[in-house]
Amino acid sequence: MQNITRLVSNKVFVKGRIQEIEGKLGNAQIIDVTKMPNNGKVIFGATVVLVNTDTDEEVTYRIVGDDGAGY
Numbered sequence: 001m002q003n004i005t006r007l008v009s010n011k012v013f014v015k016g017r018i019q020e021i022e023g024k025l026g027n028a029q030i031i032d033v034t035k036m037p038n039n040g041k042v043i044f045g046a047t048v049v050l051v052n053t054d055t056d057e058e059v060t061y062r063i064v065g066d067d068g069a070g071y
Helices: 001-027
Strands: 049-053 057-064
Touching: none
Parallel strands: none
Antiparallel strands: 049 057
């Protein structure tokens, strides 16, 4: 009985996630960052390179939204 309850709970969770993702995709906009002006500001979609001036070590970051984090 617990297995059935767990399966139903998982199914409900997955259906909810599918609806959430479909909603986000329905409202998504494609942003071509190559067409945005380079005015020296860090904005969504930007790639930022930080340089340690003592060691010349570079670290690169890409500015993304919540859904892009971790990828």
